[in-house]
Amino acid sequence: MENKPVIxxxxxxxxxxxxxxxxxxxRLQYPDTVRVLRLPCTGKIxxxxxxxxxxxxxxxxxxxxxxxxxCHFQEGNLRARRRVERxxxxxxxxxxxxxxxxxxxxxxxxxxxxAEIVTEMTKRIEQLGPSPLRRTRDHVERSIAxxxxxxxxxxxxxxx
Amino acid sequence: MIxxxxxxxxxxxxxxxxxxxxxxxxxxTCVTVCLAGGEREAGILGSxxxxxxxxxxxxxxVVDECLIERQCEDAFIDILAPRVGEYDAICSLGCxxxxxxLAERFPNTAVYPGLNTQFIGILxxxxxxxxxxxxxxxxxxxxxxxxxxxxRCAKRLLNGPCGGSRDGQCEVREGLECGWQLIYDRAxxxxxxxxxxxxxxxxxxxxxxDGGPRKVIREDQCIAGMGPKA
Numbered sequence: 001m002e003n004k005p006v007i008x009x010x011x012x013x014x015x016x017x018x019x020x021x022x023x024x025x026x027r028l029q030y031p032d033t034v035r036v037l038r039l040p041c042t043g044k045i046x047x048x049x050x051x052x053x054x055x056x057x058x059x060x061x062x063x064x065x066x067x068x069x070x071c072h073f074q075e076g077n078l079r080a081r082r083r084v085e086r087x088x089x090x091x092x093x094x095x096x097x098x099x100x101x102x103x104x105x106x107x108x109x110x111x112x113x114x115a116e117i118v119t120e121m122t123k124r125i126e127q128l129g130p131s132p133l134r135r136t137r138d139h140v141e142r143s144i145a146x147x148x149x150x151x152x153x154x155x156x157x158x159x160x
Numbered sequence: 161m162i163x164x165x166x167x168x169x170x171x172x173x174x175x176x177x178x179x180x181x182x183x184x185x186x187x188x189t190c191v192t193v194c195l196a197g198g199e200r201e202a203g204i205l206g207s208x209x210x211x212x213x214x215x216x217x218x219x220x221x222v223v224d225e226c227l228i229e230r231q232c233e234d235a236f237i238d239i240l241a242p243r244v245g246e247y248d249a250i251c252s253l254g255c256x257x258x259x260x261x262l263a264e265r266f267p268n269t270a271v272y273p274g275l276n277t278q279f280i281g282i283l284x285x286x287x288x289x290x291x292x293x294x295x296x297x298x299x300x301x302x303x304x305x306x307x308x309x310x311x312r313c314a315k316r317l318l319n320g321p322c323g324g325s326r327d328g329q330c331e332v333r334e335g336l337e338c339g340w341q342l343i344y345d346r347a348x349x350x351x352x353x354x355x356x357x358x359x360x361x362x363x364x365x366x367x368x369x370d371g372g373p374r375k376v377i378r379e380d381q382c383i384a385g386m387g388p389k390a
Contacts, residue, residue, distance in 0.1 A: 048200060051207040093169035094208050095215040133211055 005033045005125040006140050007118070008053045008147070009062040012042045014072045015108045016064030022111030030115035031122040034062070035144045037151045041065070042103075043076020049147075050087040050101060056143035057135040060125040062117060063103040070107065077105060097128055161190040161282070162255045163289040164197065164275040166205065172251060173212045175272045179221065179249035184209070184274065185240065185262065186227040187254035194289055197253030197275050199227040205253065205274060222247075231258030237265045244269055297367030297374060303360060305346045310363065312339030318360040 011017040017038045023030065035058075039045065042065030053061050063084050065077035081103050088098035102121060106113045134140070176182045184202050192198030206225040213221045226243070230236040231254035240262075244250065249270040252259040255277040263271040279291035294311045300318075301308055310316050314332035315324075321340030324331030328341040347353045367374070 046200065048204045048207060051204060051211070055207050055211055090169065090204070090208055094212045096211065132215055 003130060005059040005122055005130070006057075006137070006144070007034045007060040007062060007121055007125060008058045008144060009034050009036050009064055009118070010039055010042065010045055010049065010151075011036050011062075012065045012072075012077070013038055013040050015066040015070070016104075016106055016114060018108035019064075019106055019110050019114040022108070023114045024111075026111050028111060028115040030118045033122045033125070034118045035141075035148070037144075037148050039151055041071065041073045041076035042080035043071070043073055045080045045083055047083055047087045047090065050084070051090065053144075053147060054091070054096060054100070054131065054133065056147070057131060057133050057140045058144065059128075059131045059134065060100045060121055061102075062121055063101075064114070064117065065103065065105055067105045067107050096131070096133070099124060100128060100131065161193055161280070162257075162277060163194045163279055163281045163291070164191050164255050164277045165194075166196055166201065166253075166275055167273070169205070169208045169212050172205070172272070172274055173209055173216070176209070176223075176249055176251055177213065177216070177218050177221065179247075179270065181222045181247040182209075182224075182249045182251055183240075183243065183247040184223060184225040184251050185231065185253060186225065187231040187252075187258050188227055188229040189232075191254060191258075191275060193283070195287075197255075202227060202253055231255075232261050234261070234265060237261060241265075295368070296363065296365070298364050300360075300363070303355075304343050305350060305352065305355070307339065307343045307346060309339050309343065312337075312342060314339070318363060 009016070009020075011020060017036065020036050042063055045063055050061055050063070063080055065080050066072065068077060071077045084101060084103040088101050091098045091101060104117050106117070184206050186192070186197050186199050186202035188198065195201065202225040206223050209223050213219060213223070226240070228236050228239055231252060244266050247269065249272065250262055250266065251272045251274045252262050253274045254262070255275065256273070259271060259273045280293040280295055281289045281291045284290045291311055293308060296310055309318055309320060313320055314330050314336060315322060317340065321338055321344070325338040325341055328338055330336040330338045344353070344356070347356055
């Protein structure tokens, strides 16, 4: 249990978050390694959000946005992809495997694809092993709850 | 503005790893605009350094971040003074002037550069900055229709173009515009091509790279007793 990977998924409200919801509605089975954080758009992602997750000891990070050309905010997902690339380059400089971070694109109708993504990333992280920055599982879970609360506040800010 | 870019994480980590408490100081002016050393970049670098230090077994090193409005002026650096005593090193994310201003202000604290200061330039397009001024101390833009041959011509020719100019491109590097083609085109558009017929005199380099650090003094602005150092 302690060694099971912990993966944070930064999910766009308009696609991946709904796809995760659909995966649940469809009763699809996928690994319980993922913790979903909702963002108003993956364009909200900044490099420091991604590093914050790794610094808190998570083993892998998924950024899941709309299909290219289908962003609710025109090009938020395209910007996110470039920021993910930048963060991957930084992970390499830090000494962590860049493969621990990946961006995916899917639509809100792709509950099955969401389950596949989580399964694929879980396998990849299991092969890489736990993050060398890993702390106790409790600590990681608490940190993710904090990050999640911050993400929700960001969404609340968008609605004001 | 002054344009800079970040040193690599391992290079900065190796500079600071012998210290126990390090303060990363961002700067709110030029390097914020060129996305190298502002508040967000200080946060990103802080996070990266803490992880990198932990991976080499120095997870005990405390790395904190802060931002000051302008590192190249004492009045703005003062805000740091109460905090600096808590740290044994500062890593500045300012330009070279900022790093040295912090080192002068805090003589008992080690100060390291987090950036490589590149040039005086402008934002060409989102995420792209280009050098425009060599800071030569004897501006001759008036002679060259507002385009600096010392900066824009790869060979710094004052009487160009040379034979390496082809279709507006410089032979020195692919994708590099010929500075003299730019000067010619602009002079033509302004109807002042004849101004380029005169031979340009050699540059007076005594105002640059000569005689140590340069100083600009406005005596009418100096305060008695706080005047310039000899």
